[in-house]
Amino acid sequence: METLRTRTCSFLSLFISLSLLHLSLASAFSPTDHYLIDCGSADLTTVDADHRRFTGDSSEFGSRFLLSTRTIRLGDSNPSPDSSPIYHTARVFTRPSKYAFRIRDRGTHLVRLHFHRFDSSNFDFYDSQFHVLANGYVLLNNFTVVDTQNPRIKDYMIWVDSEELVITFMPSKKSKFAFVNAIEVISAPKDLIADVATLVNYEKVERINGLMKSALETVYRVNVGGPKLTPFNDSLWRNWVPDDEFLKSSDGSGRVYYSGRIKYQMGGASREVGPDNVYNSARLITSLNDSVPKLNLSWEFPVVEGYKYLVRLHFCDIASISLGLLYFNVYVNGKLAYENLDLSSITNWKLASPFYADFVVDGEGFGVLSVSVGPSNMSMSHTVDAILNGVEIMKVNKSMGILDGEVCAGAILNSWPRSHVGALVPLIGAVCLLVIASFVLHRRLVGAKKSAAWSLIPVDISEINLKSGIQTSLGKV
Secondary structure (H helix, E strand, O other): OHHHHHHHHHHHHHHHHHHHHHHHHHHOOOOOOEEEEEOOOOOOOEEOOOOOEEEEOOOOOHHHHEOOOOOEEEEOOOOOOOOOHHHOEEEEEOOOEEEEEEOOOOEEEEEEEEEOOOOOOOOOHHHEOEEEEEOOEEEEEEEOOOOOOOOEEEEEEEEEOOOEEEEEEEEOOOOOEEEEOEEEEEEOOOOOOOOOEEEEOOOOEEEEOOOOOOOEEEEEEEEOOOOOEOHHHOOOOOOEEEOOOOEEEOOOEEEEEOOOOOOOOOOOOOOOOOOHHHHOEEEEEEOOOOOOOOOOEEEEEEOOOOOEEEEEEEEOOOOOOOOOOOOEEEEEOOEEEEEEEOHHHHOOOOOOOOEEEEEEEEOOOOOEEEEEEEEOOOOOOOOEEEEEOEEEEEEEOOHHHEOOOOOOHHHHHHOOOOOHHHHHHHHHHHHHHHHHHHHHHHHHHHHHHHHHHOOOOOOOOOHHHHHHHHHHHHHHO
């Protein structure tokens, strides 16, 4: 009897586990557009360090994405065993060249460009300097890869409202060249970028619209209080770095780690917005006595001036012992962006339920963007008085789709020197027409001369008739 009961319980446990696994797999994000290209590779499949399958752009299937000819495949003759296979090859461009990807799901797309220098007998990577354009957006302007040890990944979110996404690589001048190791084009979840955010500047704080159709470059993606996260730990294959190098004031603060289940809710932050490993760690301020600490937790991020930035802050109350105890303020660039944030009411009175807030700010603070959290006038003693789980900072495109530099895509394309062949074509055509006209005129002149020398007398007339005809004619005269 006990054995039967044990078997029944084991079967039920297995059934429940399989059911949960099925639900997890069924709810996992599956993008409609999902292109992973290993540039310069002829292999049909290359498995990267995170177990993703990339297709070589020289393979039979992958070559359809590369529209340009006269590009160059390059391979690392001595690749590091610790580097991902996608960085063992590269595609080199000595003139403007394009990749094109068919878009079936219009909207926001993740675009990631991978760059990694390696030794080559044919090319000196110090001579690489180039622009990258995508459907009229300037992603990179006069870009060069300086780091010889680590790959450089440029991460974008681009609104695509056409049937094709075209990515153009163009050397900055004829003496330079462009290159790329791998390309990712992935349709994003519909809830990844909200159309509404809070504008924060020194004059006012207000809601703004129209963010969804902008182009964004992810500058920082930070796991506050937690470890580095690789694409293997993220359903959108993103990298998250620890916050230690950005943390500026941590006196009186602490870290917290949570081993329970993160409670995602409809309408709140989804697992694609932020993975579990971001929300199950945090930095916090805690009151240990009868007084509320008078301090803030602050982070600083170097940014390029002249752009607006989307600042996304991730929150999840994994530290409070009860609901309704946590109230705190949020500051962006020293400006109060959210007063008396109450995570309990926002998350429908659930602990360990994630929430995020989007703020748009100007990057005019001497090249530094700051984020702070601290107690508010509603904070209580003997409780948690502030918390932050993650930070994302994204550059917003300027007018005319510029994410780098000051020149629009059209002007960059027009700056490439025109080939002399194009100018010679009309000249060659005109010369051909003159030769043809001269030949026709010559034929006509020759024909006229021959007509004047020919006799109109029939060739079959007899010599007697000819003489008699002549005599008759003379007699008449």
